[in-house]
Amino acid sequence: MLKFKRFLVTSLSLVMLLSLVLLGGVGAAQQASDVQEFALIHDFTVSAGDFKANTVTLPETVTVEQGKLVSIFNVTADPDTTHDPIFISSTSDGMNPVFDVRTVSGPQSQTGLPGAFRVEPGKVTIIEFTPDQTGTFFITHVLHGHSIVGKLIVK
Numbered sequence: 001m002l003k004f005k006r007f008l009v010t011s012l013s014l015v016m017l018l019s020l021v022l023l024g025g026v027g028a029a030q031q032a033s034d035v036q037e038f039a040l041i042h043d044f045t046v047s048a049g050d051f052k053a054n055t056v057t058l059p060e061t062v063t064v065e066q067g068k069l070v071s072i073f074n075v076t077a078d079p080d081t082t083h084d085p086i087f088i089s090s091t092s093d094g095m096n097p098v099f100d101v102r103t104v105s106g107p108q109s110q111t112g113l114p115g116a117f118r119v120e121p122g123k124v125t126i127i128e129f130t131p132d133q134t135g136t137f138f139i140t141h142v143l144h145g146h147s148i149v150g151k152l153i154v155k
Ligand SMILES: [Cu+2]
Pocket: 055, 082, 083, 084, 141, 144, 146
């Protein structure tokens, strides 16, 4: 009985501690509300072995506000394929990178191209940028040899 009581007290303490941590987390997130955070899954769907198959992102469209820092956590759903380079481009061919995209955590692009980022299986690549113009932009793997992907809308 004493053991059970101790277990109960310990469990309750843990729950309270967890609540405090979670509430603290929420508070911190509210303080950092100027950061627009998104998780982006790059899903490479091979159709009949064609490497030029479509890649999609989930969600397919990300909508952000101009002038506010954007932070995107990128992962790939494909267990084998590393994507590099990925660009956010004003054109769907990926040739016009915008917003000075930086990789702040995870694998860096090995292409050396400005604005390029890399997504590897089993790793999280965090990119940051501040959109300085409105419009529709393309999150593209075109230079990696397969076609479109996601859209970024800046309002
Ligand atoms: Cu790719």
